[in-house]
Amino acid sequence: MVDKLIKYTHKSNIAIVVLHEIYGVNNFIKDICEKYYQDGYDVFCPELLGSGKVFSYLKAQDAYNFFISNIGFNIYEKVEKLINDLKLKYKHVFVIGYSVGATIAWRCSENSLCDGIICCYGSRIRDYMDVIPKCPVLLVFAKYDSFDVEFVASQLLAKKQNIQIEIADANHGFVDTYSKNYSNIHTQTFNLQQIEFLSKYSS
Template sequence: MDGKTVVVVLHEIYGVNRHIKETAAALEAQGYDTLMPDLLGGRTFSYAEAEEAYRHYHSTVGAEGARDRLLPLLRRLRERSGRVLLVGFSVGASAAWLCAAVEGAADGAVCYYGSRIREHAGLEPRCPVLLLWAEQEPGFDVQELSASMAGMEQVTSRIFNAQHGFADSGSLRYDGASAFEADREARSFLKQAPVFPED
């Protein structure tokens, strides 16, 4: 991993499941090293267990807890790697957003449908961030939130006419066309993310 770009793939409430492993494998095929931190201690949930998974994640981890667990790992990676990039899905995207607001934690972050970002929308990222929103979010107005963040220098937003989970081929909400376009934008973004300047 020394001197290479590493992409840290951050899981949803379900844990390190097939979708996360396939995402990491696709990134490795593009030449990146990857890590998939397990914030659930080896536990995974099926999609049918969504309510239990949601309760478990938010009672044992949470957005700030995820950030606090990830930052020491990101600091170690920064000492060994050329670049550290984050790719997060749902709660993993919210964790990536919080980490991106910490100076020097990462060189870039891609956040897929991070609906809880709305609770931390006032944070200013310290690295480039690509927000890939699902327009059909039941809990809030995505267009309104995206517009409120439009002035942030480091933030690029794209809204897809799809549901939360659209990039996960194992989900009932999977949308192949939106997933393809989002992944294309994510690949382009990751290639262009700058190396954080050395202190």
């Protein structure tokens, strides 16, 4: 299992695993965890960078280099172990990832026991197009990202089942209230999409 884990629990029968970006468990991720907790879910947030390690947005390149050099996307194997352990205790387990966390979540869709996965602007999903999801996956991309979003989305839809894809007319980071790319209107749309997704697969 992942070494460090932040927990927000009140004996729900639904667990949500939140996977953070390259920056670590920052204020944005803490807000996200708190939101799901207030919505009635038990929330588990692995500190993938190590206990308390957080990068500022101004140190994005340093954060990316640290993640690639010290963590890497194979960390999904440890996240899978967490998901499968939680599945022994909870009726439903969902994973919600942001950016690199979304790509890690995407990799977990193939072998873990989760009931559904939400991937928010996981730009590196394009490096793992061979993944075949065994659970429902909601992929939410930002239209203005560092790659051809429309092409990747069309390739995924052509080859996969269990996938719903939404493309927001926004920039990478649009749901992060602390980001310069934050978009309130697109965040509201995303919130409705994820509420519908969670409701559909937890009923």
